[in-house]
Amino acid sequence: MNFDKIVKRVKKQFGTDVAVREDERSVFLSGECDNWADIVAIGKMFVTEGKHVVNDIALKGYLCKPERLPQLQDDALDGGDWDVVIIGGGISGCAVARELTRYKLRILLVEKHSDVARGASGANNGMVHAGIDLKRPCLKLKYGVAGNAIYGDVCRELGVDFRRSGQYVIFDSKLIRFLAKGTVKRATKHGIPGVRIIGKKEIAEAEPRVKDFAVGALYAPSTGYVSPYQLTIAYAENAVQNGATVSLDTAVVGMETADGKVTLVKTNRGTVSARCVVNCAGVFADKVAEMAGDRYFSIHPRRGTDLMLDPKAEGTPVQTISMGPTLKSVSKFGSGSTKGGGVIRTADGNYLLGPDAVEIPDREDTSTNSQSFDNVFGKHSQVCPTLRRGDVIAYFSGVRAPTYEEDFIIERSAKVSNLVHVAGIQSPGITAAPAFAKDVAGIVADYLVSVGIAVLPNENFDPIRPRPVRTRELDDESRDKLIKQDPDFGKIVCRCEQISLGEIKRAVNNPLGVATVDGVKRRVRAGMGRCQGGFCMPIVADVIAREKGVDITEVTKDDGGSNIVIGRIKEVRQ
Amino acid sequence: MKYDVAVIGGGPAGLAAAIKANNEGASVLLIEREARLGGILKQCIHDGFGVVRFGQKLSGPEYADRFIQELRRTNVQVSLLSFVTRTVKRDEGYDITYVSAQGVNTVHCGKIVLATGCRERTRNAIGIHGDRCAGIYTAGAAQNLVNILGAMPGKKVVILGSGDIGLIMARRLTLEGAKVEGVYEAKPTPGGLTRNIHQCLKDFDIPLHLSATVTRVFGSTRLEAVEISDVDERMRPIAGTQRIVECDCLVLAVGLIPENELARDLGVELDPATKGAIVDQNCQTMTEGIYACGNALHVNDLVDYVSESGEIAGAAASHGGKRKLKPITPQGKLLYVVPQRLDVNAPIDNVVMYFRVSCELADQRLTVTAGDETVFTKVYSKLLPPEMERIAVNFDKAHTLDDFTIRLEDK
């Protein structure tokens, strides 16, 4: 294809000279530019049907921070021989691992952080999308709709809360409401159930807070809400229950290939061999592909910030609501790089505002800043004018991992035959994962069979991962009974979320072996409430130390090196 | 089980309330969340407690111990490691359900005294941005780590907030060998008591930086540095004043908020100025039979007054009668006044009132009136925001028991 015209346009628009090269799979860009947003915009200009963009345009003067790697160095995995090595413990990797345990295979999942769900899977709003924003057939649509349909079943099996309570996109003008008819038609064609436009009266009943300005809303009843990190954890735990090995603090640092296959995967914990490798590395998916000599797409990190509201704040809405396009922004309807978020009522009953979408060069920069905070609050509080800034009790950022084509890549590599890519997974990745994980497991199994490896069903596969006990949800009688069995369930440690010592002890002794303060927080919400761990963090750290028989100085917040304390008192003074 | 009075919270306010209610003849249940009585005093090992009450400088645990020993001589039932999960209004009084290691228990009580203390404002509440790393703690959490668990939260410490807790922690960490790089305060005046500025900071050459705050934190695993910015008079960071201070620990002493989860559940009306309940002079809230005292009512700076309000609540909860409430309207430069109502059916000859100002003021006159009659007046040469003031007013001689105001104005 001739890219001369685009090259000229880039020169004219951005003043940047882009060199273009292409092969059968990709368009490769190189050059230099002094603005990251421009680099991303240029990359998008080269998106063409049937090809991926690899964008090597460098940001002038930018020193990329080295990838964060675990401090741990040992040979715990060295010499291991696995049928499947999955790289990355986000929702994709954990779901794929779990689906693969339906077969009798030796499965290793490696995750560089000290827990699963530490990337985008742990820092998104947990919306299980209906798929109303997707305009044309693509993998996002295919797996998004399929994933949404099976969500209830999957969460029931894995003991994770899921609430299908729908979403409302509010319209403030009749024209937009009229135009939305096209969206309904499209959604119906795409197999999204129940999408309809509701009138002024109905929306005012469903969500009284918008009655002053809403003339109607688009209602998608299949939208649901899940705790994305709890689902990821549940997938990983169920995979372990069914025989997979999850190795945390384990980063892939290199690969060896021979005859168009990955033969060895090198990590900070030793080198392992693998029949098949699944790349679920999120924002590092293109880097992992590169290690295998298979670089044919680029990930451009896109950060999103969400604000968490005090659940007791007055002025939070009843439903999940977002502002639909206004007359001004009508041209952008459904085409933006985020679905726009809104005020989201999470699976835990909290409220989140957000997210926004900011292109950033650093794949691991999950820091927050006041600009994003202001943008998110300013934009999403419009739909709910009663909200106040003081109602925000926490905020966090996650980095999405989109490709320039803005679609998932779920396929076995055309070049490296035993490498399966699960890349470019971004929204609606949480929604789609249960569906695509089944397909990925199928791709892996088919491949293994094709190279003469027997793939037999795992007769011991148990799809059920028991739901953790939550004492605050029990009625008095059951709670009393539980406490009589184990008095620790009667001792409340986290006062904001009412989490008992018993729950915390169970969380500390989880199947993945994660014994960190944030690990406990993700599993049982201790420290997630209004005081943000001010009261319970020291106690949780102490419980971890006791349960694991280590000194409190060894207890970490999260990854290795994030120790809560730096020593004992009296020892700091020499 | 049935009790006349249930006191929720076994810190200084709850201890005083329980003892007082018992001594006034009530049957009392004291419900405490933790394994030991004393509340936050357990970790406040510094001295300065009890000067008003005992004329002595006691440490927090010593102050608490005096009340704990006194409590043991009463008939108060104490339930430790007990967490109230539900309160339900009945025709007569309330049902309280709590969980403990023994199971789920529901008791009936005539009155409830809320002595639930306060909680700290967090990093997020004040809008600090940046990385999510270990080493950032509220002063209370840091104090717990050091004084209860015997562990050091950091070696190079920055403290944000010059309230007493921040100052006390600066000294405490210095004594244990940490280097406190500085105490930063966004306001133009220090938040803590003057004596603490001297004995905690000046004694140890710890710098205090006013009108400056932490605007960003850096660190991949543990905190590595903070960004400090000067702020303008509206406490907004001034562009171009940023500087980086290396540290491995940031202690946040950025304010306390009365803990009122239970009060909210009970539908108790709160005062936006104090963030605690609206009460009459007997610490009874606008909900009949619910009392609030100590830091759950408003954040105090002296524990002596916390105990005092506990005693007022405890005494009143063991008697009580039909109320006739009149508002006390604050006027002028007062941040808040407690109580906000006067029960003119109850004794009004010794009404203890607490107030705070929002900025430093000199040469002020405080006037309390009933109708157009002045019932109390006092001149202050200086009033400081960190220092809560206490007065005792006799309304007995007022001719009209209505239109109560409390006013602060230039002398």
Add this chain to the structure above:
Amino acid sequence: MELVCIVCPNGCRMTAERSDKGIVVVGNKCKRGEAFAASELTDPARSVTTSVRTTVSGYPVVSVKTDGEIPKSKIFALMDLCGNITVDKPLPIGTVLAEDLFGTGVNLITTTNMEVIDE
């Protein structure tokens, strides 16, 4: 010399000057301020509160204090001394752990009642 009295929470701002008749203090609201100012000028002293380690279950440390004032210059020497003390059994509040600190007649005492905790 300008001083702030640290004896009580009032924190009186005072000036203290040496003169022929001894030390003249202005600004104090009570007699304790005068005594404080005198000692600040001659030999500043402080009470110290800290903690010592224990081997008792539920008490990684126990709070302690000096039962009077010690010279300001000895504060860190006291901290070192506390670092060498380990309490090995539950002690009642007020137990003397070290007597006559630095020859001042002041003792180091515990300030927490170490009761057995039901955890």
